[in-house]
Amino acid sequence: MQPLTAKQRALADFIESHQRQQGRAPTYQEIADHFGYRSVNAVTGHIRLLRQKGYLASDTGKARSLRVTSPLAKLRSRIVDIPLFGSIPAGLPQAREQDTEGCISVDVESIGYKPSRNAFALRVAGDSMIGRHILDGDFVVLEHGPEPRNGQIVAALIDGASTLKTFLLKNGKPYLKAENPKYPDLVPAQELMIQGVFKALIRRARE
Amino acid sequence: MQPLTAKQRALADFIESHQRQQGRAPTYQEIADHFGYRSVNAVTGHIRLLRQKGYLASDTGKARSLRVTSPLAKLRSRIVDIPLFGSIPAGLPQAREQDTEGCISVDVESIGYKPSRNAFALRVAGDSMIGRHILDGDFVVLEHGPEPRNGQIVAALIDGASTLKTFLLKNGKPYLKAENPKYPDLVPAQELMIQGVFKALIRRARE
DNA sequence: TTGCATACTGTATGAATATACACTATTCCT
DNA sequence: AGGAATAGTGTATATTCATACAGTATGCAA
Known part of the structure; x- marks a missing residue:
């Protein structure tokens, strides 16, 4: 040029x-x-x-x-806006308009998949998933709806707060596992609200 | 509404x-x-x-x-395009136009800082930084130019390939350290080209 | 039935807008 | 000095475009 x-x-x-x-x-x-x-x-x-x-x-x-x-x-493709929720109280049916604390905007290519309307983002609190290299303060993009597969990382509602866990099937029964020895290992996933499946992560450098 | x-x-x-x-x-x-x-x-x-x-x-x-x-x-703020380099052969003086394999587009808020014209992105190859929770296949956003501070993650040109290392100062001398016991620990940072300082990370979920 | 909101068709108009034509001034190269 | 390229002023004009006015039709609630 x-x-x-x-x-x-x-x-x-x-x-x-x-x-x-x-x-x-x-x-x-x-x-x-x-x-x-x-x-x-x-x-x-x-x-x-x-x-x-x-x-x-x-x-x-x-x-x-x-x-x-x-x-x-x-090179840039379509940019999508993913709502960042501070907390997800219950079923998040159409909670897109409320509780939105912020907005993650990325192009589809960058996060490697096309988020649906049911995508949302959470700020990770705590180091319960450090074994899967997800740190306190990271932003995770989750997809609401699809049935989690064995080994996938999910956000689940436990005691009123949404927490990241690994979804495991053991003898056909679903369990949730924290990836940090400090936390209780297996929690039966019965009656638990699986809010979303982990799709992408964004981390900012600490200063 | x-x-x-x-x-x-x-x-x-x-x-x-x-x-x-x-x-x-x-x-x-x-x-x-x-x-x-x-x-x-x-x-x-x-x-x-x-x-x-x-x-x-x-x-x-x-x-x-x-x-x-x-x-x-x-909620969305300014979206910035960060060039994704496949490889950075040498000094990356004004390499923005060439070698651009793709494009990371995010809004400033999401990655937590405003990239300058010298920002670029790399796809991480290898697990040399697994100790800092950076995985193979992750995309890292780096800022070219500023002098790295002790403990910051940097991209450096070693043997013709750019590698992520931790930048350390020991007795006033700069060293580069891989965060994986499998790799040689300390490399004197003399004569090494520091290409950029780690600012942000984007990870896609494995399927 | 009488309204009332939504969902259109058709026509018209003035402001917004891109763009062409005619000129002048400056800088840089030969 | 002359010529080309850049950087402007000033005027004009044909479209593009938003928006107003005047209607018609349909479903829905009082």
Whole structure:
């Protein structure tokens, strides 16, 4: 790709940040206003060059159709928002709207699967799953609904709090196992509410 | 929030998916076309109701300004794209454009810090960092540039391949330590290229 | 039945928007 | 000095687009 001049890079950066912050691309007029141009044609010229060099794309005649063709944007796929629950009191039937403390946003490729509407995220409290390399403070993405298979990690409601455990089948009976010797080993999974199956994990570095 | 009718939900869904796939919100005409309406006013009515109920926002008079006010979208912050390198041969000066195998896209909140232009991601190969609970196949986000502090996890170029190690200072001298007894313990960090400091981790569930 | 909300068709209009044409100034290279 | 590329001002215009006005039809509750 041909290099950009300073002005052209500034323009491209502005278009990209406007797109992200406002949710829509700027118009030529808005670009001109931002840079203090008294003529929209100052913008037109720059855009033409940016397009020739392959940094911008747009549909002729369409309003607000400017797109920065960053090489990364091409690789990015669909971004999904997964609600982060502080606590899951009971059945989480349609709890998506309530109790949402935050939001995990990742693209589908990054977490390796396409979350359904029943996906949710939890912040891990405690080190009961350290044997499976899940740490206190990690964020786990879980899928609600599917029947857990032997050995999968699940979130279960135990004594009013949701806890991560390994789901085990022993002689056909489901058990939950904590992956830390400090915790009681096997809990019969009878009457337990399995809230979700572990799908992905996000960890932040400690400072 | 008041509930939506089936038609209204379909409309909201279309607006959202159009926004995501095309990068810009649809016009009233485009919505009408998509649903086969012969009049744009069919759309106008629905939009008015969606706005009244708080599901949609738009700036009057602005083109393509429809925004779905999903409760999650409000929580989502800026999404950043981090290039995923297959391998980092040498100094990674401005290697962002090349060698990019993929793209990790997350919002800033989710990974807990704002990546700079020097951030990059690697797929972990091997279990040399299992002592720090980083597994084979995990994706790690690293920040290039800052001087690593004692105990931080870094990616270093050793024998032509980048490897994760713990950065240690012993008597003022920098060492690199693998967190697995199977690996040689301390490697003098002299002459080694520190490529980045560990900032975040993304793990997919094994199937 | 009488309303009332939803779900449309059809027409119209002004503002928003992209984009072409005509020029000037500056910088950099030859 | 001359020419090309970048960086602007100013004016104009055909679309695109949001939105208002005037209706019709249907289901649903009082």
